[in-house]
Amino acid sequence: MDTQVADTLLGSLIDGRYRIRGRVARGGMATVYTATDERLERTVAVKIIHPTQASEARSRIANFVARFTDEAKTIARLTHPNVVAVYDQGTHAGLPYLVMEYVRGRTLRDVLAERRRLNPDETLAIAEQMLAAIAAAHRAGLVHRDVKPENVLVAEAPTGGVANLVDSVVKVADFGLARAVEASADEEQGNQLMATVAYVAPELVTEGRADPRTDVYSAGIVLFEMLTGRVPYDGDRPVDVAWQHVDRDVPAPSTLVPGLPPVLDDLVQRATRRDPGARPADAGALLAEVQVARDRLGDVNSHTAVLRPVSDEPSFSQPTMMVAAVQPPNRPAWARLPEGASGQGPGRRRAAPEPAEGLGARLAALRSTMLNNPRGRLAVAAVVVTLGLVAAIGGWWFGVGRYTDAPQLVSLTKTEAQARADRAGLVLEYAEPRFDEKAPKDSVLGQSPASAAKIVKGGTITLTLSLGPERFPVPDVIGKVFELAEADLLNVKLVVAKGTPRYDDSLPAGVVVDISPKVGAEVKPGAKVTLILSRGRAPVTVPNLVGKSLTEARTALAQLNLVLVETYKDSDKPRDEILGQSPADGAGVEKGTQVKLDVSKGPPLVAMPRVIGLPCQQAKQVLEGQGYPVTMTINPNAVVRIQIPGENAQVAPGTPVTLTCF
Structure with a gap:
């Protein structure tokens, strides 16, 4: 069944002006038709949003149409020879449409389907015009958000075919359309991703934000596809493809097509850096790099034959190529851009318009007069030489002279980078800094443009500085239940583990009693933190043993199934008296827990004085004066004949002494 016959819009009149003639293409968000503008009698393209995009939720149609109308007005003000012009907008049967x-011609997708991949010169010629259009949008504050081959149109020659791609006129379509649909979808669905995953920038996947560097990334993927004939990533699900842009670097095109010049690898990899700060700042900056790359290819390969296999033997691998920057003839008149447009590559001269018959006759007469006069010939030669010098100097200035190489600033400190930029006459700007485990604080992590890249003299380099290693203190979670403590630690990017729980007299079971590393210790993200939880109060209470004898302590601990550990210490207390204990009295412990006791060794020993031969009463006074209790036997009024302990015996202070007198 013919799908166009089933299309109810065919033949209908939109807004009393646009007669739908045929369907051109159907995309993910809209269908494109050819139509006749019956008021101006010209052929136009009409893009109508699918009903599923505009009416999934009836409550948001008005808001969607308002956003779409605002975007259409913005695009209509974007006038550039490489941008598909927007003539009108409105709604038909409740569906927003654009008249463009x-x-x-064909889309770049159609060209790639036929050719599979393009040679470097064709790739850069198309890229120049594509980036010129996107750069104009960036200057107007627009971000395309959906740069892909389907939105790049290659103009068709009047003869009915696509001419040499180097001389084709390229136009970019769908500026702002994705943004209008996405903005409306956000309100209903919460930041829905509306980009084509094969070309989506990493920051659009992870953060949902887009700026000019997002379009630079997508343009880099289109460059990769034109050079290699494929996109860098594929997968079974769109989400798998999208996350590959976040997790992996885009490979160099020469890894898939051996023989491609390194300048093309550098160009693609610069545009597709995962860090937006490391890419060219916008499409205009990338356009300058493409033009420099094209100049380099032209300088190196201007006389080289194009693309041939190294070996004549058949092979299933890609042939190694010798790449040539083919210099095409002047662009035909039908392919010329309007005045001031940048669509012709470096070194190509625009074909002059055909002179009118009267003006041609006058110019021919003037030429004949000047060439027949020696002074005239000399004047013509002087003018030609002067114009040649002006053209050469101007070409050198705009192509090479006004550029300088960006200095190497990565790994320098902020102060060193500023000094080097000042010496080169360049201005520094700073992107949002980020943490780095290896780079010290305030050292340069990245720069845009990269070192050795071409930059306009006096231009601006954007630096990304290091915040140093990311460290933060371990939060205090002691006294919290495990669930709350775990949530606090996960919030600061720490890994939580449980240690061996233990009894605690003051905290109930399930509450954090200790943490390792300790509270306040500096750790990096992802560090493991071990939580020790309380088991509640232990089942056995330690008795008070201080002041008791060792014998009493042994008895008491044995009854509680606790293990005694004795440590003797010097003390004035009597021998075997308990001086201290651990755990303290009243502490809760398990059966079999060791209780450490400090036991007195008793006072230090002293030498017993000699009292033999002294009268008993005198001897008693001497000993009692030194703290010895005295007992006398037989005759207290006689002389001391025997003393126990004896003379010079080592005894404890206060040892009782017995005196025998007769």
């Missing part, structure tokens, strides 16, 4: 310039 009708470009006779």
Whole structure:
């Protein structure tokens, strides 16, 4: 069944002006038709949003149409020869539509489907015009958000075919359309991703934000596909493809097509850096790099034959190529851009318009007069030489002279980078800094443009500085239940583990009693923190043993099934008296727990004085004066004949002494 016959819009009149003639293409968000503007009698393209995009939720149609109308007005003000012009907008049967310039030709997707991949010169020629259009949008504050081959149109020649791609006129479509649909979808669905995953920038996947560097990334993927004939990533699900952009670097095109010049690898990899700060700042900056790359290819390969296998033997691998920057003839008149447009590559001269018949006759007469006069010939030669010098100097200035190489600033300190930029006459700007485990604080992590890249003299380099290693203190979670403590630690990117729980007299079971590393210790993200939880109060209470004898302590601990550990210490207390204990009295412990006791050794020993031969009463006074209790036997009024302990015996202070007198 013919799908166009089933399309109810065919033949209908939109807004009393646009007669739908045929369907051109159907995309993910809209269908494109050819139509006749019956008021101006010209062919236009009409893009109508799918009903599923505009009416999934009836409550948001008005808001969607308002956003779509605002975007259409913004695009209509974007005037550039490489941008598909927008003529009108409105709604038909509740569906928003745009009326645009009708470009006779094919999409870049159709060209790639036929050719599979393009040679470097064709790739850079198309990229120049594509980036010129996107750069104009960036200057106007627009971000395309959906740069892909389907939105790049290659103009068709009047003869009915696509000319040499180097001389084709390229136009970019769908500026702002993705943004209008996405903004409306956000309100209903919460930041829905509306980009084509094969070309989506990492920051659009992870953060949902887009800026000019997002379009630079997508343009880099389109460059990769034109050079290699494929996109860098594929997968079974769109989400798998999208996250590959976040997790992996885009490979160099030469890894898939051996023989591609290194300048093309550098160009693609610069545009597709995962860090937006490391990419060219916008499409205009990338356009300058593409033009420099094209100049380099032209300088190196201007006389080289194009693309041939190294070996004549058949092979299933890609042939190694000798790449040439083919210098095409002047662009045909039908392919010329309007005045001031940048669509011709470096070194190509624009074909002059055909002179009118009267003006041609006058110019021919003037030429004949000047060439027949020696002074005239000399004047003509002087003018030609002067114009040649002006053209050469101007070409050198705009192509090379006004550029300088960006200095190497990565790994320098902020102060060193500023000094080097000042010496080179360049201005520094700073992107949002980020943490880095290896780079010290205030050292340069990245720069845009990269070192050795071309930059306009006096231009600006954007630096990304290091915040140093990311460290933060362990939060205090002691006294919290495990669930709350775990949530606090996970919030600061720490890994939580449980240690061996223990009894605690003051905290109930399930509450954190200790943490390792300790509270306040500096750790990095992802560090493991071990939580020790309380088991509640232990089942056995330690008795008070201080002041008791060792014998009493042994008895008491044995009854509680606790293990005694004795440590003797010097003390004035009597021998075997308990001086201290651990755990303290009243502490809760398990059966079999060791209780450490400090036991007195008793006072230090002293030498017993000699009292033999002294009268008993005198001897008693001497000993009692030194703290010895005295007992006398037989005759207290006689002389001391025997003393126990004896003379010079080592005894404890206060040892009782017995005197025998007769």
